[in-house]
Amino acid sequence: MTLLTVQNLTVRRGECPVVDNASFAISPGECVGLIGPNGAGKTSLLRGALGLLPFEGTSTLAALPTRKRAAQAAWLPQNREIAWPMNVERIVALGRLPYLARGARLGPTDQSAVDAALTRMGLQTYRARLATALSGGEQARVLIARTLAQDTPLLMADEPIAGLDPAAQIATLQVFEALAQEGRAVLTSLHDLSLAGRYCTRLILMGAGRIIADGSPRDVLTPDLLAQVFRLQAEVLDTPHGPIIQPLGVLT
């Protein structure tokens, strides 16, 4: 059983394909890191797979009716928007919207999902704070908690740890790792290659709209592939904690 199957997905911006014929499947228990340089098509791939962009090919998520899709996959967009001065708990509770009937209040299941999400992101003491008055990194954690409260089999996140402090970055990826171990799945784009190598069970490497490599971190994070896709001269240190990438220079 897979949670998401994408076949021959192509997303075009005008005539030019920004995602070119991508195929992959995500199974329960996987924490998949989507890596690639800026403009490689990571965001377009994620949005296309969700059906938020027009695309060619097939995606099992995009084929679902919107409410069913919202119960199947949570989505954390790259730009972090909190439009109104609502408190943290109310923002996180927005993740329960797909399960609430029109005008219904949060039930006990909803409240426990919200509480669990706040606890997982270490936000219990922030509950009553105005989300708009928090720092950028704290807002990012609130929005991750919102997707966790949606309590879906699949979590898709676009650069969730950008702008977080190192401890918060690791804590967030540990939450993703734990979700995968519970039998859910995570698909997240990342820029920190060492963290990606350490916490993801599998990496998908994109370059110029195509999937260049798809496999275990050790198979994907090789000096050759890094040079080819990222134009990066890097040393890959194989450690007991997973591969550590030390970028050394830019190839011209």
Add this chain to the structure above:
Amino acid sequence: MKLFGALMVLTGGMFLASLFVGYAAISVPEGLAALIGRGNPLYVTIMQDIRLPRALLAAMVGVSLGLSGAAMQGYLRNPLAEPGLIGVSGSAALGAVIALQTGLAAAFLLALPIAALAFAALAVGLILLLAGPRGSSLTLILAGIAVSAFAAALTSLTLNLSPNPYAASEIMFWLMGSVANRAMSHVWLALPIMALGWILLAGLGRGLDALTLGEDAAEALGISLSRLRLQLLLGTAAAVGAATAVAGAVGFVGLVVPHILRRFAHGRPSTLLWASALGGAAMVLAADLTTRLILPDRDLKLGVVMALIGAPLFLHLIYKTRREIA
């Protein structure tokens, strides 16, 4: 819930005050008897044909403007948005002005509001055509601005070509907005259309809540943005079009009321919807009362008083926002 109770009491109080404050001194028991058709026939006429439609229309117009203002701000995620933005009120006003200019308004009592409604409907069709069935919030606003600019130009043109100064001043006075000298037939004409708009707008709550997180996140939360946009457009058009048709252009309500109440609604757009509906009713009733209490013989216009109250309130809000940002 406390907010709901407070707003209900405020609106109810304003409504009663609107019924019992006026040029003719009628005591409360006499007035209540007259409302159900008992007692002095003169009082019966005043209560049933003058004050009741006036109070009802003020409340209905307030609900329409408050509700659509809150919906518009929620949809655009912008506290400066207001219902006039989509051009429906400007187009309804143009319809009314043409009815006044051509003399159609004098033909029968409801000619003017019906002409205004027809133009409001026309504007909605035009905006739908311009903005397309699936576009973003930006195309909706651009289409709205285009339509309202065109409507404003045609309104000015009509005034410009007006054959005599009396017609021109009649138009000017109508444009200032008022709920005075309206009959129950105005209420019956506007109520079904407004009610349809209220139902459409009240159903936007969960979509607007989700939009707090941006369009992408809202769509992934199971909200159909194109449906939401259509519902917002039709709801605002029905509510505001009907309000403009019976009361003329009354500004500031849709802008200021959601702004004032946002804090009490804990920022939640769905709570703000009904809170602004009640708050809008209270505000328009209060403004209409003010026109009767100060300068009762000069026929002060509702839209003028509303702007006089609204502008300083808005300045105060700007001042407060500035302090919060600093």
